[in-house]
Amino acid sequence: MNVDRTLNPQSYVSRKAGRIVKAEAILVAIPFQSDAKPVWNFTGGSKNTFDTMLVRIETENGFIGWGEAFSRTEDTALKSLIETRIFPLIVGEDAAAISKIKFKLEFGLQNFGRVGPIMYAISAVDIALWDIAGKAAGLSLVDLLGGSFAQDVNVYASLLRYDSPEGVAAATRQAIDRGYRFIKLHEVNYPEIAAACQAAEGQAAVMLDVNCPWSVAEALAMDARLADLDLLWLEEPVWPPENYRGLARIRAQKRHRIAAGENAGSLHDFVAMIDAGAIDIAQPDVAKTGGISELLKIATLCEANAVEFVPHCALFGPGMIATVHINASMRTVPLLERLYCDFEAELFGGATVPKDGKLAVPTGPGLGIDPDLNVVDRYRIE
Ligand SMILES: [Mg+2]
The missing domain is CATH 3.30.390.10 (Enolase-like, N-terminal domain)
Incomplete structure (x- = not known):
């Protein structure tokens, strides 16, 4: 029967x-x-x-x-x-x-x-x-969160720092050849930034993350100098990260959309950022800012305040997979960040390596994929 x-x-x-x-x-x-x-x-x-x-x-x-x-x-x-x-x-x-x-x-x-x-x-x-x-x-995490808006998410190649125009331009071209259409730079000098933008022209959008190096005055000068490069966003231009008034000064110039938030601890830091007029794009990190529960609160805050929600993700483990699910659960399906490097071994057997600039949303229960314990054993630090 x-x-x-x-x-x-x-x-x-x-x-x-x-x-x-x-x-x-x-x-x-x-x-x-x-x-x-x-x-x-x-x-x-x-x-x-x-x-x-x-x-x-x-x-x-x-x-x-x-x-x-x-x-x-x-x-x-x-x-x-x-x-x-x-x-x-x-x-x-x-x-x-x-x-x-x-x-x-x-x-x-x-x-x-x-x-x-x-x-x-x-x-x-x-x-x-x-x-x-x-x-x-x-249920998969994305289904637990209300269901998916996408089968896969667009990934941006978040380049490491090359410190030479030739190096960063070559990496930009390589990432484009691998299918990425969004590239983020971690350079702080104009020649490197301009070289990468030139290499990407017409093929990929470029974001710039400088990791809080400048005083407000220095950041204002760089903000003006970078204005002709058509950057998709400018990330953390001022020191220190919680200098929300400083960020607001740069943002008020309207030359760049300002992104920040990876150094925040909770929802209330984002309330303060938004109250200060500091950001266009909120970047909480699921492994720094209170996990999935806190990111959902921050996403709601962003929606209510017309701020874009694009989680930070410099992670390669379950935090990265959680971010894939969170991004897929949002109607806007934010870009997923992945640091641009090739590992000696893959913790998830290649399932978290983007293909053609995209990453599939896992469908199994929970995060949908567990770490490879052989890889864990091989690279474990006691
Ligand atoms: Mg950053």
Whole structure:
């Protein structure tokens, strides 16, 4: 007898996530190939690696959720902080109580910082709990968020810093040859920026991210100098990142759309940015700014204030996959950022490597894809 399995009630039964019984921080550092250096190589070492700080949460009912905290240069201090400050507060909690756990962590740890490592750690827990929620419901994250506006998302190649006009122009041409139609530069000098824009002319839009190098006066001068390059946006032109009045001064010139937010800690930092008139484009990072829960709040704030929501993503692990789902759940389907480099090994077996400048939205339950444990074992830092 043929049984129509789509009508089998069992297939609609979801299981309870259950209580958290185990939490683990796993630091992976995978070498990459690039002719450039990361802007943020603060150890001065010669190794070119990017960290992925994985947080693995296991429940009594056998669900395993994966999260990611923003991390750089083998950040074992962050790993220790997650293990000693965060995990004791979550083991034993009901994994389905995402908002309650997030509040417990934020309220309990408020004295240790509202921006920075503590928030990176809380972000990772939030992502892992959403992964579990999706797996327990039998729904992909994007479906849990209300459904998808796209099967795949457009990716922008976020170039590292080349510090030479020839180097950045060559990388721009290579990224275009690989199918990217949006390129972001991390250069700070006019000759490099102009060379890349020339290389991209007519083929790709160019954004410029300078990572907060200038005083307001310096930024105003550069804002004028760059005006003829037709940049899609100018990101973090002034020091320090929370100098929202300074950003507003640059934005008031109306020469560039101003993007910022990767150094913010929560919704309320975006309220302050918007109140100051500092930004056209909000860039919260899911592994820095409070996870999926916080990004959804920030997206709503942006919609209500006519500010564009384009998450920052300098991540390669579950945080990047969470960002794909979040972007696909938005009607505007924001561009996905991916740092432009080729890894020695892929944490997700190539599923997060863009093809023709696009990345498919995973369809499996939760984040839809788990890290390759062989790669984790090979590049794990203790
Ligand atoms: Mg940036």
